[in-house]
Amino acid sequence: MRQKEFLHTVLPFKDKVFRLAKRLLVSTDEAEDATQELYLKLWKNKNKLKQYNNIEAFAMTMTKNYCLDQLKAKRSNNLKLVHSNYKDHTISLQRDIELKDSVRKVHELIERLPEKQKMIIQLRDVENYEYEEIGKILDLQPTAVRVALSRARKTIREQLIKQHNYGIS
Template sequence: MKISEFNSSVLPIQQKIFRLSKRLLTSSDAAEDASQEVMIKLWNKRHELNEINNIEAFAMTITKNHCLDQLKLKANQNLRLVHTNYENKSADPQKQLEAKQELNTVEAMIKTLPETQRLVLHLRQIEGYEYDKICEIMDMKPKAVRVTLSRARKNLVERISKQHQNENRA
């Protein structure tokens, strides 16, 4: 693959690589490092990329695996899984505070999901990937992806409902 082909096919997905890295590693610095590492890996494999059908799914798979490896390292045990791409531009500080608290609650609930559910939910809901790409990235069958996503959503809905019931009692 020539430099121009690499630039046109790989560079446009760099932000998605960063977002997935940030989702998995939490820290912007760690996500930037991971994104750079993934881009280096892709650059080093540029001659093999012509043989790959879906470069974006391949890149996201490399990103997922790299980030999971980083989480397993002893030096990165303090990293946690959260989603912080939410920004509310509402003028009312009270509404901003409530929205932030709700987001923190949902993030905490997402954090407690099993790893596969958490990743499938992120890829579908945050990144907007189609099921076939998620199947490639996660190395899962389509039915398994749908079931996993359904279970993750159901789990979150149950937890949120339970939370609201507890708040209404108090």
């Protein structure tokens, strides 16, 4: 596979790879590094790529595995991922609750989900994959994907309503 052909097949989903990596690794820098690392891996294995009938799903699986490995390495080093998304609640209480604030709240709620649900939400609601594709990427049955997805969506909605009511009263 030549470089041009390679780029033509793998570049269209680079943003999806990056967004999934960011969903799992939280920090933008780490997600960028992971994306670059992943494309390097794909390039090294470029001759084997043709064996896979769905290269995008294969790349997404690789992304998932790579990021989970990274997370595991971080945890065994006793390092916690630091993210600067914490906000000062006193300030946001003083202001009216803006839409932007609650969008950020959604982000935090998704961050708190278990990794599997996080990935499924990302793949379905952000990247619009079909259940079968998600199943292929994550190595799950489509029904299992639906169950986890439903659970994740309900959790987020409950938390949102809870926070909303708390804000009013």
